[in-house]
Amino acid sequence: MAGIGKAIDEIHSLENLAERGTLLCRIHPLAKVLVTLWYLILVMSFDVRDISGLLGMAAYPVILMISGDISVRQALGRVRPILLTVCLIGAANPLFDRAPCLAVGSFTVTSGMLSMAALLLKAGFAVSASYILIASTTMEQICYALRKLHVPRVLVTVFLLIYRYLVLMLKEADRITQAYSLRSPGEKGIRKSAWGPLAGQMLLRSIDRANTVYESMTLRGFRGEFFLRGSFVPLWQSVCYGVLWGGVLLLFRLVPVFELAGRVFMP
Amino acid sequence: MDVFIRIEDLRFCYHADRYVLDGISLTVSPGEAVGIIGANGVGKSTFLRILTGLLSGYEGKIEIAGRSLEKRNYGEIRRLLGYVFQDSDSQLFMNTVEEDVAFGPLSYGLSGGEAKERAAWALRKTHIEALAGRHIYRLSGGEKKLAAIAGILALQQDDGVILMDEPSASLDPANRENLIEVIKELRGAKLLASHDLDFIYDTCERTILLSGGKIAYDGDTKKLLRDRELLERNGLRLPLSFRFTGSVPHTESS
Numbered sequence: 039m040a041g042i043g044k045a046i047d048e049i050h051s052l053e054n055l056a057e058r059g060t061l062l063c064r065i066h067p068l069a070k071v072l073v074t075l076w077y078l079i080l081v082m083s084f085d086v087r088d089i090s091g092l093l094g095m096a097a098y099p100v101i102l103m104i105s106g107d108i109s110v111r112q113a114l115g116r117v118r119p120i121l122l123t124v125c126l127i128g129a130a131n132p133l134f135d136r137a138p139c140l141a142v143g144s145f146t147v148t149s150g151m152l153s154m155a156a157l158l159l160k161a162g163f164a165v166s167a168s169y170i171l172i173a174s175t176t177m178e179q180i181c182y183a184l185r186k187l188h189v190p191r192v193l194v195t196v197f198l199l200i201y202r203y204l205v206l207m208l209k210e211a212d213r214i215t216q217a218y219s220l221r222s223p224g225e226k227g228i229r230k231s232a233w234g235p236l237a238g239q240m241l242l243r244s245i246d247r248a249n250t251v252y253e254s255m256t257l258r259g260f261r262g263e264f265f266l267r268g269s270f271v272p273l274w275q276s277v278c279y280g281v282l283w284g285g286v287l288l289l290f291r292l293v294p295v296f297e298l299a300g301r302v303f304m305p
Numbered sequence: 306m307d308v309f310i311r312i313e314d315l316r317f318c319y320h321a322d323r324y325v326l327d328g329i330s331l332t333v334s335p336g337e338a339v340g341i342i343g344a345n346g347v348g349k350s351t352f353l354r355i356l357t358g359l360l361s362g363y364e365g366k367i368e369i370a371g372r373s374l375e376k377r378n379y380g381e382i383r384r385l386l387g388y389v390f391q392d393s394d395s396q397l398f399m400n401t402v403e404e405d406v407a408f409g410p411l412s413y414g415l416s417g418g419e420a421k422e423r424a425a426w427a428l429r430k431t432h433i434e435a436l437a438g439r440h441i442y443r444l445s446g447g448e449k450k451l452a453a454i455a456g457i458l459a460l461q462q463d464d465g466v467i468l469m470d471e472p473s474a475s476l477d478p479a480n481r482e483n484l485i486e487v488i489k490e491l492r493g494a495k496l497l498a499s500h501d502l503d504f505i506y507d508t509c510e511r512t513i514l515l516s517g518g519k520i521a522y523d524g525d526t527k528k529l530l531r532d533r534e535l536l537e538r539n540g541l542r543l544p545l546s547f548r549f550t551g552s553v554p555h556t557e558s559s
Contacts, residue, residue: 050442053400176400202398250395253359257383258460259412267404267417 042212048116049205055108055173057268062106062170064269066276067179068186073283074171080291081163087139087152092159094295098287099166108173117165124161128154177201182264191262198264202251207244214240308332308368309466309494310356315365317348317355325351327518329365333466333494340509340526341498344540347515349498350391353468356496357388370465384413385465387457391474393449402444402452403428403437409460420459427459431487447480451487458491466494473504502544506530514539 056063062070077098084092103110135150171180177198184194214236218228228236270276310333317326325348333339341349354360356367358379367374369382390396399405403424410420428434431451436444444452450472457467472488473481485507488495499505505512505526512529514522516539522529529535533543 050440054440057400178399178404206395247392247395250390250392251398254388254390254396255398255408257357257359257388258409258456259380259383260408261412263412265411265417265420267407267411
C-alpha cells in the first residue's frame with residue numbers, strides 16, 4: 039500500500055526533474071523528441087550480433103545524463119522492471135541458438151549469447167533515451183512536440199489524458215487502500231473477497247474524477263491544442279542541438295567506433 | 306447590459322418521471338452576488354452545471370451575456386463564465402499553480418506573455434502570488450480553492466460570472482475568511498451554491514432558495530435568513546451566528 043504513495047511520488051519527482059532549469063531542460067522539446075526518435079531508430083537498426091557497433095551508442099545516454107545532471111542510480115532504479123523483463127525474454131536466446139561465434143580462451147561464445155547481449159543493450163539504450171526525454175521534458179511539452187510533428191490530435195489528447203488519469207487512479211487506489219487498512223487491523227494486504235468491490239469502487243471513483251478533470255479542461259477552452267510554456271534557449275541553439283546529435287549518432291551508426299579504437303591500440 | 310444571465314422557465318430532468326428543476330425563471334445582473342441554497346438533492350449543482358453547458362437537454366431559455374446557451378456559443382460563453390468545482394483537487398491538472406492559471410488564456414489563443422500577465426494578475430487578485438511556482442499537489446485545500454478561482458479569473462478578468470459549488474466545503478476558519486474576502490473583492494457576478502448559510506450571508510446580498518425543483522424564495526439574504534420557519538420547512542437551519550444572537554448579526558457586510 040505504501041507502494042502506491044511511492045509510485046505517485048515517483049511521477050511527481052519526474053515532473054520536478056523535467057522542470058529544473060538545466061540546459062537540457064531548456065532545449066526546445068521538438069529538438070529533444072526528434073533526437074530521441076532518431077536515436078531509437080538507429081539503435082534498433084543494428085544487427086542482432088553487432089555488439090561493438092552498439093556500444094558506441096552508449097555515448098548519447100552517458101553524455102546527456104552527465105550534462106543534464108540526471109542521477110544514473112535513480113534512472114537504473116526506475117527502469118529496472120523493464121530491463122528485468124527484457125532479460126527474461128532474452129534468456130531463451132542462448133538456449134535455442136547455440137552456433138559458436140568466437141572463443142575467448144576455452145570459453146565459446148555462441149550466437150545466442152551475442153544476440154541476447156545485443157537485445158539487452160538495445161533495450162537498455164532505448165529505455166535510457168526515453169527516460170532522459172521524460173526527465174528533461176514535461177508531458178505537456180512532449181505533447182506539444184508530437185502535435186508539431188502532426189501526430190493526430192486525438193492520439194496526443196488520449197496520451198495526455200492517460201497520463202493525467204494515471205495519477206488520479208493511483209490517488210484513488212491510495213485512498214481506498216488506506217481506508218481499508220484502517221478498518222482491517224492486523225491484515226497484511228487485502229483479502230481476496232474484498233478485491234472485487236475495492237477494484238470496482240476505485241474504477242468508478244477514478245472515472246468520476248477523470249470526468250471532472252476533463253470538464254475542467256473543456257470549460258477553460260481546451261480543444262486538443264498544446265502550448266509551449268517555460269523559458270527555452272534561443273531557437274538556433276536548439277537547432278544546433280538537433281543537428282549535432284543527429285550527425286554524431288549517424289556517425290556512430292556508420293562507423294564502429296569501438297572496433298576502430300581496438301585496432302588503434304591492438305594493431 | 307442590465308442583465309447578465311436570463312433564465313426563463315428552465316426545466317431539467319435526469320429521469321423522465323421527475324423534474325429536478327421545474328420552471329426556474331430569474332435574472333442576474335453584472336456584478337451581483339447571488340446565493341443558491343436548498344436541501345441536499347434539490348438541484349443546486351445541477352443548476353450550475355446547466356449554466357456551464359456541462360449538462361445539456363434542458364427545456365426553457367437561457368441567455369448568458371446576450372448569447373443563447375447552445376453548443377455553438379459555448380466557446381464565447383465559457384470565456385465569460387467560470388465554474389469552481391466542489392472538489393478543487395480534480396479541477397487543477399497542470400504541474401504548477403502558474404501553469405494551471407495560465408491554461409485558460411492560452412487555450413483561448415493568448416500569447417505566452419499575455420497569458421503570463423493574466424495569470425500574475427489573477428494570482429494577485431486571489432492573494433496567492435507567492436504560490437505561483439508551487440506544485441499543485443503541494444497545496445492545501447484552501448490554496449487549491451483559490452488557485453481554482455484564479456484560473457477562472459485569468460480567463461474572464463472580472464468581466465463575467467463565476468459559479469461556485471460549495472465553495473466553503475472542507476475549509477478551516479482562516480481559509481474560509483480568506484475566501485470570503487477574495488469573493489467580496491471580485492467585481493464580476495457570482496453564483497454560489499452552498500449549504501453554509503453563514504458563508505452565504507457573508508458573501509451574497511441576494512439569495513435564491515430552491516425547493517422541489519422550484520424557487521421558494523428569491524430576494525434579500527438577510528430577510529430570508531431571519532425566516533426560521535421557511536428555512537426549516539426546506540430542510541435548512543438558521544445560521545449558527547443567528548441562532549445565538551436571535552437576529553442578523555452586525556458584521557462589515559451588513
